[in-house]
Amino acid sequence: MITSQPSDLFQPGDLLNNTYRIEMLLGRGGTSNVYKARSEISGNLVAIKVLKQEFSGNEDFTVLMAREENIREIRHDAVVRYSENHRTPDGHIYLLMDYIDGPGLDKKLKQGPMEAADLLIICRRVAEGLKAAHARNIVHRDLSPDNIILRDGDPAKAVIIDFGIAKDTNPGAETIVGNEFAGKYSYAAPEQLAGNTDARADIYSLGALLLANFRGASPSLGANPMEVVENKQKPLDTDGLPAPFKQLIERMCDPDPNSRLGSAADVLAFLDRVESDPEAATPPLPEPPSDEATIIVPNAAAPAKATSTRKSEPTQAETSRSKAPLLALIAILALGMAGAGAFFSGLFDPLLGPRYPVAQPFTLIVEKTKTGPSRAIGNMPSEDSRDALVALVEQADITLSSGAISESWGEDILATLTPLSDLQRWRLAVSDNQAKLSGITSDPDLAAALNAKFEDGLPGGLDGTVEITYRLPVLAISQVRGLIGGFEDCGPLHVTPGSVGGGFGPEDTITVTGRLAGSETRVRMFDALRRLAGSRKISFEVEILNPSLCVVEGALPNAPTGEIDVAFSTGNDNVPNPSGRFFVGENPVIDIELPATISTGFLTVSILDVSGNVFHLLPNLSRQKNSIAELRGDTTGPFSVRVAYTLAESALNGGLAFRVDDSTLGKSRVLVLHSSEPLFAGLRPTSESAVGFAEALKENSARDAGLILSMDSKILETALP
Template identity: 50%
Template sequence: MNRDPNRGIFQIGDILNNTYKIDQVLGRGGTSEVYRAKSEISGRVVALKALRLEYSRNEDFLALMTREEEMREIRHDAVVRYYDNQRTNAGLVYLVMDYVEGPGLDQKIKDGGMSAADLLVVARRVTEGLIAAHAKNIVHRDLSPDNIILRHGKPSDAVIIDFGIAKDTNPGAETIVGNEFAGKYAYAAPEQLNGQTDERADIYALGALLLAAFNGKPPNIGANPMEVIQRKALPLDTSGVPEPLKSLIDKMTHPDREARLQTARAVLAEIDQPTGSDVDEAEIDFGDETEERTVIAPRPTTVKPAAKAEPALTPAAPKKTGGNGAKYGILAALAASVAGAGVFFFGYLTPVSGPVYPVADPYTLVAARPADGSAQIFGNVPSEAARDDMLALVDELGGSGDLTLSTGDITPTWGEDIVQIIGQVSVLPEWSVLADGNVVKITGITDDAAEQSRLNAAFSAANMPAGLTGTAEITLNLPILPASDLTPVLQSQADCGALQLVDTPPLGYPAGGQVLVLGQVASAETLSSLTGALTDKIGDRDLVMNVEVLNPTLCLMSTVLPAAPSGGIAIKFLNGADNSMNPKGQYLVGDNPVIDVVIPADTTDGFLFVSALDVSGNVFHLLPNILITDNSVASLRAGQAGEVTVRVAYPLADAADGTKLAFTVDDTTLGKTQVVVIHADDQIFDGLRPTTESADSFAAALQNAVGTVQSLDSSILTTAQP
């Protein structure tokens, strides 16, 4: 009963729904796995994307799989062909699609990049695929180098894959699934950071990945959220890229989507008839290359002069204060708008009317302290008092900021409310406050469960300051959890052999990590208790229980059965009423199970021992027994070559004369029965075992068994009420 700790959703050789035979594992992630398979009917080679069982029952993930299935309406050689979702008898959901053989552009980037000539070929091919997808109102949203495969290594046979946004949790899969943003943001369009996505986002992403494939490295977008926001407002650095590829990328990746090539057809036209670059080539300091990080940002802000405002005697510039951290300006788009329009800030008009500032639309503010950096704040504020209070808070944390006095469509107490919110979250080691008008998003991480509860309650919808709406997500981030802290829990709950931790990180489990447990337990009560005890220990980490519920008899047997490999001896279940196959091995009260053992062609000597271990604690010896005493392979073959099927439990009608063994299901032994086949060199027991004996006596006999066991194969038969 020992199980391979590396076992996946499916195994090599598995045949799904009597059609697809698994022959290769292509990739494994936290939520899904991808396999290559071959249709047993048509011989067609396909790729299967399978959800793990816990996600196969999750409506959100099923919706994402259904979204991918809708891609089958697209018929183009540059778009992977999707077929349909299927569900196995065990409840596992998988998506069938074409198998595309060849390297991805991500591999080409790792290998140092590609030539401009080859990339223009790739650009044409992928653009044609996007034209087909966009015609069906389908936007990829996550176009990146790993989603472009060069079939057989040919640029002219590039294929777009993975139109589903559900990404696994492997390191490097930095994609957010939600309402705000989806996409690996080194390749995501600036507007995607604000949740705005249309076909122009795919155009930007294609241009960005072409640049990465030429340079042999991803675009540099900054090391922290503030830099990301700033750099996304700037053109990509295409210096060194030869024409016409340079101009094409420039036009595809303009930060302003209104100035970008607007459609995939326009991109194709530019490839066919290049018109040159119209992007400002002013030198830009792009800094050092930095790996991708995830960010959610407010929309870029534009500032308009206040209507009918009279100039003050002395312009009042926004106050800046700095700390130990580096200073960051406001959004580049905001700065450009202010400078270009010659906007300045107005002083006091009269004691009655108060100061009048330029109008900001939308009205945004970002304040954040990342885990590995100092606090920063920038955006719009409605008053000097609010500005000074916010900057003072950030300054106390050793950070810096740049705030613009402006008016907008906000609640009268907006400034005081945001100061209050920042003051409350500033105690956290990592936090962010994103305000877009009167909508506020608050996030933070703490290692104190009481503090997490307090802050989430303080920022609930019921307790949000009047006039503001939004969400708060204060998560519990426990320190590294050593695997040794979980070992006592596993040992205390183990009642059916040892429970194991699989893929244990060398230093322990980080926050947000995954704890995978493998093994068997004797009851559903034990599984529930084990799950609860582990959940209390691991905090916000994911718990994956690959634990099988057996019963006391099977658990006892798992400790005494020989530790032998599989011999390829198949166990088949049939229905006694009509001799039909029962591949699931599931029977109801009153049914007559029939059991066949299939001896492989290369098993020609030795002896077979077949027993059924049921939930009641009884063991039924199907071979040998008083009715069939000769269990030698040679006798069972009776001179036949190749595979030989031996029946060890018969239909009732065949056993009516008392010369054969047959049984029916009654309501006293419902549950799992394990049928085991032991293949040994010689007789391993001292004499013939009784047809029925207790699990304890059989366990004692196994412990005293002699001879060499060559293999052990088993299968589960399940009985239940109608």
């Protein structure tokens, strides 16, 4: 079990979207965390994948989550079922999926080697899931032991999870997280290191992870990238593997993608063949007959087959005569093959020009997103135009192709792209000679100039539309939330929405509210937000507490504020002190003021001291009654409960009293919980550490969350006179 931390977005007991009760944290990833939760409506368990706050304003990662949601169209028991994306009121994006109860193969890997028989069952099950995914042109690209879970521990119920970097292989589709290599080196196919991925890469990864689980250890690929690349070109070590498991892994993990089992269907066919005939681990190779030789002769109409049959030993003369036509034929074939080799190798290119595969349609997408790098994916007709395009963008995945395009197509594309560099966002999508160019800028002069440039249409043989739009410069609220999320060291920080769809226009003020553990964090957050906000005004309505208070802050229950108030007075002279500020030598007195409407339930009052201690004012060992009905007695209307006394009162009744000294200066917090039943399943000690109190809050959160009616608090500050 992974221990929750105060900085985690959700805590056990939290209720999400009024439906899903968080039970535990399942895992932390680079861009998201995954929680186990239960529907309060159906009682079903779900897994909730939450995009980290710092990425919630990044369009690339929100696209990632949206694309992962679309994989819900894969309907197979061996593929985790996705539901849909949601957004919390604070802008956090989360994705619902089935909760799979069982160990992952990564856990099984740590436990030691697995039986080949179980791994063959897992192979069949996962291959069936991959077949369903590949049928929709979805390649996982990151198959590894931690992405396969055995539901209920049963190999026959293996489930593939985490399609977060899956790639849609439909023509023109892009990788979710870019076109660079994705996947774990230990299990990735060799071609993935060069950015080439198709269904065969998943076959390799499945074989590699099965081999790792058989041996009980991950593959060791080397100490540096060069060794990794070199070792990836070598066959995996299958010494000691039993048949047919050995033959299966060798066929699935051939370094040459053209030589390995090419699809999930091929893997299943191999397993079917083995089950029906255990000796037939690999397809039998045909043996050539001893008395005949077969030669395939190229022919424009159809291949001809020449067969000569020998029934007795030939004489030397016969042998010489029979070899003559064969040698001549071989010479003709060799000459033809040499010519073909020269043609396809490009030897004749200076005379005939290079011949590239046909792309139908001939497509290209070049774009610059709001936050991501400029990138291009698709086809170009020549090396020169490809190289010029690559120089214009930061990422490129370009294939040299031929197609039904104008002669000046490459030059026209470059002429279209060159003036776009100053746009904030732009996109050029081309299919054959049809193109659409769109762009956004906050500079009205630039928008006017570009629209004038393309007033007569796109350059050369390109035909299509141009839309360059001027937009008032707006800073998205998700970007601000994503930034301040990295500074939350004392509970959540909140951003007041701006005037433009929740975002901030040039004249808007960005207002941040909440609590921080110290002034240093406030300064760093202000500096970071200033760089993001540009000329916009910034207002910090942030309360500075201290690390001890913030330890408890992260563990406090989610409960609404109520009508209960905390009143301060100075015991030295019985004078009200609404500021809550007390100087050295003074005696703080604390009263909890209840309105007439509150006459039932229980009060729990604690003071979280600046020194890192917590004093439980009500109830405690010397004052155990905290029922509001008992505290009120026969009193009706507004009612006051004293929880910290004057020194004189304390001497008479033994109640808690305080005197400020110069060893505990700073901010303390008085916390008042109104609950329907007593909390903590018993009394807490009169005093304890902030860490101990935070742990008690977490341990009792599931039980107490439904009991708490309201939570109110007020800061008490001590200072030198």
